[in-house]
Amino acid sequence: MKLPARLVWLLLLIVAFVLPGAPPACSGTLDRAAMEREFPAPLMVGERDDKLPIWPIMKQAAGSWEVIAYAFESVDFAAIPGFGGTPPNLLIALQPDGRFMEAKVVSHHEPVFLEGMGSGPLFAFVDQYVGLSAKSAISVGRANARANGAPASTVVDGVSMATASTRVINETMLASALAVARAKLGFGAGRSAGLKVEAKQDGFETLSWSELLSKGYVKRVVVPNREVDRAFADSNVSNADPDSAERPDEPFIDVYAAYLNAPSIGRNLLGDAAFTKLMGEIGPDAHAVLILTAGRWNALGENFVLGSIPGRVAIVQDGLGINARDNAVERRGAGPAGMPDGPWSILRIGGEAGFDPSAPWTLSLKVERERGQILTERVDREFTATYALPESLFTRTRPASGPSWTDSWVARWPELALIGASLVLLVPVLGRERGIVSDAKTFSWFRTGFLIFTLGFIGWYAQGQLSIVTIVATIRAAMTSRDFSFLLYDPPSLVIWIFAIAALAVWGRGTFCGWLCPFGAMQELVALAARPLKIRERQVPPALDVLLRKAKYVVLAGIVVAAATASPLVDPMAEVEPFKTSITLFFLRSWPFVAYAVGLLVLNLFVYKAFCRYLCPLGAALAIGGRLRLLDWIPRRAECGSPCQLCKVRCRYGAIDRAGRVDYAECFQCMDCVTIFHDAQQCVPRVLAAKRPKVRLTTTAEAAE
Amino acid sequence: MIRPTRRKILIGGFGALAATAAGGLALRRLAGDRGVEARTRAGVAFGTTVALTFAGPEPEPLDAAVTAGFAAIRACEAAASLFRADSALSRLNRDGRLDRPDPHLLRLTRFALDLAEASDGAFDPTVQPLWPLWRQAVDEDRRPAPEDLRTAVALVGWRDVDVSDDRIAFRRPGMAMTLNGVLQGYAADLVVAEARRLGVPDAFVDTGEFGAYGASPGGAPWRLGLARAAGAAPDRVLDPFTGFASTSAGAGTPLSRDGQDHHIFDPRTGRSPHLVSEVTALAPSGLIADGLSTAAYVVGETRGRALADRFGASLIMRRDVV
Structure with a gap:
């Protein structure tokens, strides 16, 4: 418990000193040399405007130079946060007649295009704008809208699975082009792009x-x-x-x-x-x-x-x-x-x-x-x-410029209802320690069933795997745009976030990590399925275990610092999570990523949930948040730890120390020790008490400090 | 709508005019053959395009001259561009007076008033009140009403501009000044001065008006083509060209479809003069060339040449049947 305390301070210091001094990430990155690569001879990148970051692109005709387009980076004029919290940056060249001469992606952090699909579909999407006019309200249609008769001058084909990201790109495209048109071309005054x-x-x-x-x-x-x-x-x-x-x-x-x-x-x-x-x-x-x-x-x-x-x-x-x-x-x-x-x-x-x-x-x-x-x-x-x-x-x-956030909530209400119902079911099960928890057999079935639901439905189907990426995106948004609306576009995740944070205050990190994390569930189910192999779980030597537990805080600190300083390292660092590989992309990914995720699952057979306990930055963040926990809800007896070591030995997470104290930062709320506590056949003090009925059992919640 | 962009009648050239069509690349190749570096940078200023070309054995002074040249152009814009609502001149026009005027604005104003005196008011920087009148009329596809024109002409008067180091002020409300007749030539002066200061051996400057010294990167002298209309092939070529040149041609910015009205006003009538159709002035400074071409356009050939003699300039005039 000591180390996290120090790390909390470290993180607070980072927030206090690094964040305000960090440069805002929202300004263009292309210099003259980069622009000249984009617009090579015989075009000339003219002298940049002295007031606005706009480059005239010029062409020589009959001895004098003509402006054929104005080139700019969208982020200088319309920094609209994308799905990853960071505004995409597009290089746009707008002709004097208002048409797009060039549209290219300079940078983006749209998770859906980073891996899996890759950036190809995004580049192809942006390419469609070339030749269209910024004077018309361009909207994003369905993936094959143009082939099905949508007007090619005002509708671009969307990308399925990426509606939210394409919506942001479309808005960025139009809003920045209108801003430049207002400054240089004399149209686009008045309202925001696309609003009709x-x-x-x-x-x-x-x-x-x-x-x-x-x-x-x-x-x-x-x-x-x-x-x-x-x-x-x-x-x-x-x-x-x-x-x-x-x-x-x-x-x-x-x-x-x-x-x-x-x-x-x-x-x-x-x-x-x-x-x-x-x-x-x-x-x-x-x-x-x-x-x-x-x-x-x-x-x-x-x-x-x-x-x-x-x-x-x-x-x-x-x-x-x-x-x-x-x-x-x-x-x-x-x-x-x-x-x-x-x-x-x-x-x-x-x-x-x-x-x-x-x-x-x-x-x-x-x-x-x-x-x-x-x-x-x-x-x-x-x-x-x-x-x-x-x-x-x-x-x-807003003429079908993509779904507004309410659309995705309405469209996904059955999923949300089922997730909501599962949470409503989970709360009393975990809250009533004399209920189903006290019955080892029934509870074991319940737990396995719930984990299958978490992996299959919450994870693979509803794509509700929480991730450190969301925390990174929130930090980025806090530092740049202060626009957190991107969170609303992913309803299942937001519902689980809210529940996980609420549970943090009551029970600690375990509720999410032990019950609602699809990758966590996957590890547990793999371990269950591999039981016939009779692989013996290895005991990590206590000294090493203590050291390794700290590692996840280091990983978290690294990612937070990278996010706060707008470092490009943050995306590769977030790959420490195998969630994208295993849940989002169902292992359909380049082999190093798949090897890493599968490797963690295999490691899990030897060192139970090693990733969760030692590496997971999200788990670390939740463990820190778990310090707000109000209840020491795991019941303890005076005998716990002295002399009884049963729960300590049986805890697969090593969250109970020799003195019988529970380290809630490491507890996954599997309820094994609670079940033992209430089982007259298992709980050693109770077994002994049954033999010597005069001894009074003491129940104390304070035993855990 | 007619945009107030001055179209080019002069065509800049280096050595062979054919090379200009191929742009900076051909220029660089030409330079490379002689072991000379060349830089061309175009940009947008004064509501039109400008281009600076420098050549020499060392690249550093060329790059420095590009930077310094554009800085000088921006300084001119900040002082006297009417395309900028926050320029010193725009503020003067808005408030009728300007304390502690920008030194560039001061120099431009003083020269414009000198030229007004020398040309007996044929060149007058205070014709600006005519411009919005014509703009509005052009937008509505008509000519200004005669009484409106009279009202605007009544506001013209270079003698009512007070100039001292501490202040420029108009004596009458409603007056306004334009320095478009001298600003681009002055900018060419500043850019050429910067290039010389930085030790650039060859320079060709197009700020809308032209200035050049040295030779083209190919080794041949700079040449300047004069075309009858924008986009047309030059029918007269100044070869070699050094010094400064400026052209005024009504056809450059027509205000009416029949070409009777354009952006140069006779300060005394508020209408466009038609004594000549095009004047090119060659002078030892861009400021003089620019101002003289406008003044000569208004007063015509005889008086124009007399005026040019007094300023050490020479004129090439053309008179087409309109």
């Missing part, structure tokens, strides 16, 4: 002009003369408007704005026919906004040209001006009863503008005043109003 917000076309409600106003579907912006004067007070055109001074409370600006795509707004304002015609005209994905100017100030300007971009009105969202152009729909007296007189403009916002009508936006009105006849001087002031519609008017879809 549409007005619901059902649920039409007949509303009058006054109802539209009171619901906020039509926004009225009124600014009285007095306020306009005040805005110009510090300028030399403060008194340029004599009407204002006479009637200070009368409106100067009186403008109405409405988002037309929602039928309850557009259909009520325009009427059936005009609404349908307008929606057809602007086309899919586009938006229409009505600006009606009623006051004495004309929001459209006196010389407004149909079809132009209005100079005085601007639509702004998230600080970015949205490109909106008059759609040349003249009013000619149209509009519902009660709508004030005045000209209107119906503005069209194209789908590529990234406008999100379900989010608030700002109507910005620019009022200009002039002074002087010959040398006219103009001063302008801006007045703004916010327009917001209830979200219920819209559907927000």
